[in-house]
Amino acid sequence: MGMYRFDKYKSNASEGGLGEMTIVEFDESKVDALQKGVSEGCVIGEAVNFxxxxxxxxxxxxxxxxxxxxxxxxxxxHGVELEVLERARMEELGMGALLGVAQGSEEPPKFIIMRYNGDVDDEENNIGLLGKGITFDSGGLDIKNAAGMSTMKGDMAGGASVIAAMQAIARLKPKINVTVIVPATENMPSGTAQRPGDVVRAMNGKTIEIDNTDAEGRLVLADAMSYARSVGLNRLVDVATLTGAMSVALGDQCMGAFGNDDEFTQQVVSAANSVGDRAWPLPMFDEYKSQYSSDIADIKNTGGRGAGSITGALIIGEFNDGAPWVHLDIAGMRGARGQQWRHCEGRDRRAG
Structure with a gap:
């Protein structure tokens, strides 16, 4: 992982890297554990680099x-199940929030579902991993400036994270049933793009007034969450480059964690901290919800300038139907070689 380079498109890409490494252990009783650790480490490292x-x-x-x-x-x-929903099926399911974002792009949206069945005797032993898959985010009609748009190829890093996690899960074979869900689309401006002031209806029937077309990640995740609950997933973690406000709050040293269940949130935070992907829990007080109330719909898709990461998380939480859930806002975290997945949604970017 430390030697990772992305030089695929360089004509003079180097052939560097380790050819071989020898690990020495003088205590023979520890060799099996060492080999197991190396094997698991390789699986995880390869997934991270993927x-x-x-x-x-x-x-x-x-x-x-x-x-x-x-x-x-x-x-x-790796032998996991894959199902891909096309636009017509999304329309049948009523995924109006996702389709509203997708309608500005000529690239067809995809709703990716991957399933690993590690505990076939207990269907309730399950978890859903949801990843934001905005493959390019122009901001839509609320278009970003040039500097804000320059890194928006990475706005699908949440989706990449959960697909890569599934690769590791399928190889490590934990005793749990895991479903990965990635709502994938571009967010583009065009004559068919959704407008500020439009109202869309998510899969669970809740209506959303579009206050800002650049607050699109929470829209696609709204339908992903609704779908996850409709198929019986009873614990949910979503991963998203959601808000520029997250970078303001925590910088680039840790991600924000937002949850509705203290025990489950602490499990996720502890797991993250134990492997160096530091996370910090932020408040989710009900009083913040008033910031995204709408005069004409159930909610708006932004909560204004204050507490932008919190209101973004709460909007996603409107669609979890009471299941234990954690939202990880990874917008400020640094990627390989110090590259940062900078992302700003909606009015959060105007806040700084």
Whole structure:
């Protein structure tokens, strides 16, 4: 992981890297444990670098359809189930929030579902891993400036994270049933793009007034959460480059964690901290919800300038139907070689 480089498109890419490494252990009784650790470490390291490769690809080579191809490789290589919902099926299911974001792009949206069945005798022993898959985020009609748009190929890093996690899960074979869900689309401005003031209806029937078209990640995750609950997933973790406000709050040293269940949130935070992907829990007080109330719909898709990461998380939480859930806002975290997945949604970016 430390030697990772993304030089696929460089004509003079180096052939560097370790050819061989020898680990010496003088206590023979520890060799088996050492070999197990090396094996598991390789699985995780390869998954992390796979995620990095996906997020580093330019948006013309990592469209929603290309994300499907990456998921297909994992499914075929490691024996997990893959299902991809096309636009017509999304319409049948009532995924109006996701389709509202997608309607500005000529690239067809994809709803990627991957399933690993590690505990076939207990269907309730399950978890859903949801990843934001915006393969390019122009901001839509509330368009970003040039500097804000320059890194938006990485706005699908959440989706890449959970697809890569599934690769590791399929190889490590934990005793749990895992479903990965990635709502994948571009957010583009066009004559067919959704407008500020539009109202969309999510899969669970809740209506959303579009206050800002650049607050699109919470919209696609709203339908992903609704779908996850409709298929019986009873613990949920979503991963998203959601808000620029997250970078303001925590910088680039840890991600924000937001949850509705203290015990489950602490489990996720502890797991993150134990492997160096530091997370910090932030408050989710009900009083913040008034910031995204709407005069004409159930909610708006932004909560204004204050507490932008919190209101973004709470909006996603409107669709979890009471299940224990944790939202990880990874917008400020640094990627390989110090590259940062900078992202700003909606009015959060105007806040700084």
């Amino acid at each position: 995620c990095r490769d996906m997020a580093n690809e330019p948006a013309n080579n990592m469209t929603p359809s290309d994300m499907v191809e990456q998921a297909l490789k994992v499914a075929h290589t």
